Amino acid sequence: MELTMRWFGPADPVKLWQLRQVPNLSGVVTALHDIVPGEPWTSQAMQALRSVVEAAGLRLSVIESIPVHEDIKLGNARRDERIQAWLESLRVVAAAGVQTVCYNFMPVFDWIRTDLAHPQPDGSTSLVFRQAEVERRQIGVGELSLPGWAEAYTPAELADLRAAYAEVDAAALRQNLVYFLRAVVPEAARLGVKLAIHPDDPPWPVLGLPRVVSTTEDLRFILEAVPNEHNGLTFCLGSLGARPDNDLLAMVEAFAPRIHFVHARNVKRLSDRDFDEVPHVSHFGSTNLARVVLRLEELRPRVPVRPDHGRMIWGETGRPGYGLYDRALGAMYLQGLIDAMRERRQHG
Template sequence: MRMTMRWFGPADPVPLWKLRQVPNLTGIVGALHDVPTGEAWTRAGVAGLRQTVERHGLALSVIESVPVHEDIKLGNARRDGRIAAWIASLEAVAAEGIGVVCYNFMPVFDWTRTDLASVRADGSTALVYRHADVTGDGGDGPTVLPGWAEAYTPAALTALRAAYTDLSADGLRANLAYFLRAVVPVAARLGVHLAIHPDDPPWPVLGLPRVVSTADDLDFVLRAAPDAHNGLTFCTGSLGARADNDLPALARRFAPHIHFVHARNVLRHGQRDFDEAAHVSDQGSIELARTVMILARVGSDVPIRPDHGRMIWGETGRPGYGLHDRALEAMYLQGLLDAVTLEKESHA
């Protein structure tokens, strides 16, 4: 697997020159964050991002993400126009030689946490989720939670949630299939691998359905548009938040369809509460080392990135995306990958 790191553009508190100094980090995962959701990206915009990354001795390896507009998820009369714009963005990405696009199909929120800086016993801070803090699914719920305030005003959030009132999980799944049947043939023609990201967290939130949370859901995605270019982002943290998701088994089962890997650890508390934990396997509830090593043994040569990290050593910045803990994770992952390489050599 090829080591990469998420970068949020020139405003990111972690500059590219610092990422360049992480050993064996060769790729950047980026996006055009200034383009409103639903509008088509231009080749010039993608080229500018690629050139900025390359000036620092790195490669733009993955686009994360080309956002999927709510009209597509809702399946309303505007969705075909939104899909056309999404395809135009895909064409711009392909024209600049970028071969992997990560995206998600989560209604309204592409992630949910209830605290972005929960203080841990060691003094570090981390993202956490407490289901009780999200007033019961189907209830009124809060209008703002950490991480949402910049994306929605309370009025806009209320209106958007109301639009989903009559959309069931089956309806959202049908809209996902419609989207995949439209975009996968284009991706195949362009040679771009699509990698859907699992729901985060992998269960309904605020009464909104989520349909990329379990093994059966992943099977549905792959069956909806069977093609080698229709694949998965294997996020150990998102999938691992559910105790009934057996990560090593999922890694073996879906390895041929995994185009991108997000690696992080979570510590579960009951069924629907979790903390984002330090990356070493015994710090959390998931078999992170075993899972990564399985992917390295049986999967293809895909990009992997350290996912959200803690804020450690007094670092401040974008929650989950400081440099220090992600660099530690990159080295932990590199050790696992080196171990698999040596294992393969010893059996050659």
């Protein structure tokens, strides 16, 4: 697999020159983060982003993400307009030579955690999720740390979205996803871009909102609804692994040809709905990350993989989950697994 790392642009505390020094890391996963969701991306901005990455000696490997506007998820009167804007962005990405686009279809909230700096026994801090805590809080800016949304919506906008989703159950959301895929996958195929939907995080309904990318059955439905290789998956071990009834190895076996991007992250499940993010090394968590990554390298040796989320260690401060040090350690753990499988293939 191609070893990559996520980078949040020039304002990211982690710099491209630092990523360049992670052994064998060649790819950057990023996006045009300053463009409002629903607005089409421009060729000038995309080419500028590519130039910055390449000037650092790295490759623009994956776009994560082109945001899917809430109008599309809701299936309202503006969804066709929003889909056309999304397609304009996709064409811009393809023109810049990027062949993999990760996106998600989670209503309102991106990944949800209840603590972004939970103390761990070794003195590090990490992201954690507690179901009871998230459900008892009132949603409002400053009352709950939900990365990606607090700055994007005013309290009034959040209230309006919650009201709109009261009319959208899981079945309706699933059909809205299929509508979107049928509109965009043919163009992605024409452009030669692999679309890779990210699982729900966490992979169950939260705050009364439906989730439809959480289980083996969900993934099978999505892939069969639009049976085109350009309609694929971001296989996030941490998201899917937070749910105890998800068999990650079985998922790899079932869906390998349609896995276009891998997020490698380990979680320790404390109950069916509570978990901590822990070091990437398998025995620290509930996910046998080594076994799954070895099989992925065997079946999908050319897809990009990135160490997903990391603890804050050695006194580092920065963007929660996206510091340099622990993700670099995770990258080296992944590289060791990749090397082991390559040696096995070469020498038996």
